[in-house]
Amino acid sequence: MDESKLIFSAPPFPSYLSNGQDTYRPGQRHMSRDSLGVFDLLVVTEGALYIGESDRKWTIRSNEALILRPDQHHFGTEPCQERTHFHWLHFYTNEPWHMEHRRSEEPAVQTQLPGMFLIQLPQHIRLPAPDQTLAGFRDLIEMEKQSGLAARWTQQTHFQQILQSLIQDQMAPDDPVVKLADAATALLRREYQKPFSYEGLGEQLHFHPTYIARCVKRVYRCTLLDYLNGYRISKAKMLLISTSFPIAEVGEKAGFQNRVYFTRRFKEAEGVSPKQYRERFRRRGVKGTD
Template identity: 30%
Template structure:
């Protein structure tokens, strides 16, 4: 889904900050009136839900939550998670679209000296950033940071602004431009994002590189090259990551057996599933479930 911003005026920054969540912490439930919330995950995994749609955000992922919709964490963090955020707004209008388009500037004529025609720019509401982009955006937010929410230290800190208002707005627009530029001018990123979304939505099915080549009409080697370039992994590895992430969700939110979870996610046997799970999370599925609930019970006892 793409956010379309109608300008002028351009969106403007309200405040930037950083949050550190402990294992077991969950994002609050809220509705931000007329405020967008751009979240960029630096470390760990954040689980967000907006109007019933769930997003699992790993390091390098961003999400823009739109105003006046209820959002919340749909599950607690399983590890220490660091994420930066920008709250911003616009007094102009915006919309949600299923595709984006690049608008060319119109030629000037004698009737347009004193009034700017409306124009739009589009930003995907969520995507994965490459390493360079993630570092760039996090460095910008660090300069803009005025709030730090540190749950492990049980503190919320407010800082003096590091830059003046004009510079803050310029830096904020550079963040939006970095995301927008990637989408408009990186055709291969758009293709890679489509492949990523397709693999995620079909992760319960058995993986087939032949199916991807037929679906997207590209050679196998090019598809592998794209996913490695933008997501740091092969399509097959992405497929397993999505399945394992879903398995964590089933382990902690259902009473399904390990065998049932393996079958649900298309693993050919429970032993193979357990082997992959332990390789990824350094614990067997059984112990992972046991340790999580033991930690949750200890936390409840201290409250």
């Protein structure tokens, strides 16, 4: 297995479109398609599929999965040598996504706002939990026979569970890097109104600040300050909408001690000034004072 991954920012999450299953006899091969426009998740349960994507080629065996990109040429590289059964699932996202072809600890995005995270789906993987993944596919097929909003909603839930089953090895709670990154960001959220200090963070968590920063960057794909400022801005947005505090006071209550710095960081994140944001989303009867 290579280390290529598809990287998605969430929420919003990738969305389910449709699914099905097929069986190829010996001598049949996967169809050739150009830029399908959606992601195509293939899971083989019996035999093997031989598939190419542009200049890359894979052999997908039983209990393995492959995700084909929406913007590439896909084709069968050779015929199946035995009876081959597989599930397919189409999904899409309206959010930016990208590929990583090797392990990297460099940040994939400039900032990672609180509540958001990265979904890193291996392009080719041996299923960590095949029974769970295949049960999800069978449930989706059954739901295709049902009509109504409840069935469509449930399909999206089952799809998210399938995605989780593909990345179970990334969700290990005992990973020391993840535990330290979570502890650091939890502390930042608790103390967002206090002045930030690398040394103070290190003293409270009993690790060197550089190591803490490296762990946060690896897990959340952003710096400590980017995470903290993102959380402060989310608090400022709530105050701008729901209170009549002056702009400088909003910034101070959100943890920014300098109004000029607060306005600059807010505009970088939201594309408008705090005053413009308030005017756009102000609730009826709430008037700010600048």
